[in-house]
Amino acid sequence: MNDTQTPTIGLFITCMVDLMRPSVGFAALRLLDRAGAKVVVPEKQTCCGQPAFNSGDVKNAQIIAKQVIEAFEGFDHVVAPSGSCTGMISKHYPDLFKEEPEWQARAEKLSARTFELTAYLADHLKLDKSLATFDHTVTYHDSCASRRELGVVDQPRKLLSAVDGLVLKELADTETCCGFGGLFSVKFPDVSQAITKTKTDLVIDTKADVLVGADLGCLVNQAGQLKKSGSKVRIFHIAEVLAGMATGPGIEGEGQ
């Protein structure tokens, strides 16, 4: 542990950000850097293990969880730009090791110091002034993990409201899932897309020009459906908006 006042943060980058949208990771780094934190991205990380865990493959979920626990053991805090991965580490890792007390203790220690990015920025770093300007009407998507597993509801809204020029328009039925569910969307694509369509129709109804969320999975999922619906809504991760990095193509526009 470090002996100064500044905590050392291990950034759990998440496999989605690593693969799909590195700019979210750099935005998270910029936000944490500017708030005066000391941030490192450990190289030994791959994924939090949810694909295995959610498929019932406990063995592989345990092995991957141990890898994450080891990789992040030296940090005062662990931060992830995703409610879903944060939920996996903080709510589910300890349950994975009911028969391995030593690992369970290590998992619990990690759980207690792991935070979702917006909750960390708002609650720990007390970020309350704007770091950016964003002249758009924005609607915010709550991920189920952020909202229900972690209870992170007010923090992202508080942070967005502080952004200069940003007008926040609430989405109707915000408690309802967007239909992604990780591998659920692969195993049951028709059902998943039908749920997503209902969600993205509500996004369109807000007449917001930008959709923002804190979980890349939900956003990538909705991007496909919004495009299919012919919507012009642009999509960014909240870190990109807060860091003033939502300037290039949104999640909907990559590769086109």
Added chain:
Amino acid sequence: MKHFTQDHPLCHDFLKGAKKALDDDRLQAQLARSLKDGFQKKRLKGMSRLPEYQDLRDRAKAIKTHTLKNLDKYLEQFEAQVIKAGGQVHWARDDVEATKIIIDICKSVDAKTVTKGKSMISEEIGLNVQLRKNGIEPIETDLGEYIIQLRDEPPSHIIAPAFHLSKEQVAETFHEHHLNQPPDRDLSEPTSLVHEARIELREKFLQADVGITGANVLIAETGTALIVTNEGNGDLTQCLPPVHIAVTSIEKVVPTLEDADTILRLLGRTATGQEMTVYTTFFTGAKRNQDLDGPQQFHMVLLDNRRSELLGGPLHDVLGCIRCGACINHCPIYAKVSGHAYGWVYPGPIGSILTPHLVGVDEAHLLPNACTMCGRCEEVCPVRIPLPTLLRTWRNRAYDAGHPGGVQRLGLNIWAWFAKRPSLYRLLLRPAVLALRLMGKMRPFNLPAPQGSTFMDRYKGGER
């Protein structure tokens, strides 16, 4: 269980059932109309008028926890009290025993027709099929059950069996079946549909030889069973015929009348937003000499059907369920596929936990996986059942039993192999990025494509 399989071709094929539901425009319109603005809003309204709602949930959970821990004691107390009140108690290990007990009682009084109150246990044991096989005509008297009986369909919801149908579809069904009514009558309003069903059913209530109901709660201290209805059909079924059979499962018992009251205060509000259902019927034993009406014989059939196997195990908490339907009403998957897709008696999150236990994980492994783990069900459950955790238990068991198999399992294993080896994983990501970018350019995928190099490659390259 097996009866259902044979009679309904959809059974146990979730993917086929889901596809059929998604393609059914009328069903989709009905679901969109009735869940969010119906059940969900009504529940919120019911809760908002009860400041102690959260405390009540804790109390209900405590009652259930205590009762399940002492289930044998309370069931024996209930049995003794029923017998004391002039009733008979029959224990049924499974569906075969339960249907046999009921049919034997019906035969003993030479029953030709039986009226039935809504009972999911009766669906679980496939009672109607067995009654018919034995020359006994079952008549469903709950409006929803009556409608689906005419249509020869299973219920699509545990508290609203005809939930999948619009009023226009019900009118079509009545026109088709009620041939003694004027063909040009107006059935465009729910009130006219209810009126017609009432006319059709009235005679049947009076003719029935036996009345069969379920029971929402059993009260150990008094030997009382109770049912909640909104139509009064339960009362007519229970008290008009000379014989009343109540069939329910063993976990419905609570110790005291006061405990039953706690359950009732939650049940109506959570299910339909009602403080109380229109009718709450308590029945204790058979007709006593001083009673003005009531059945000459009262039989209580208590079904286990492998519930006792769950006690103390990882799925124990599911036995606390009071069958309010809130988890179903808030499930995003149910909202798209409706009840029939689940292929068995109990749909939605609660069904996806019960069904694998009752029909086997090989048959039902898709159900606990047909879930986004959104957690809404746990949030709304009045007795705080950790439904996602229980669904996860089934996912683990399904995986151990070889589900999913084939390509899905192979893909998962390949992914896990790399995810466990960070440096090889990094190498794999490079071609993955290229492939996804290429796919993103192709219609009709509509997939957003990766930005370019991975975060880790750029970060290691010194970017910040």
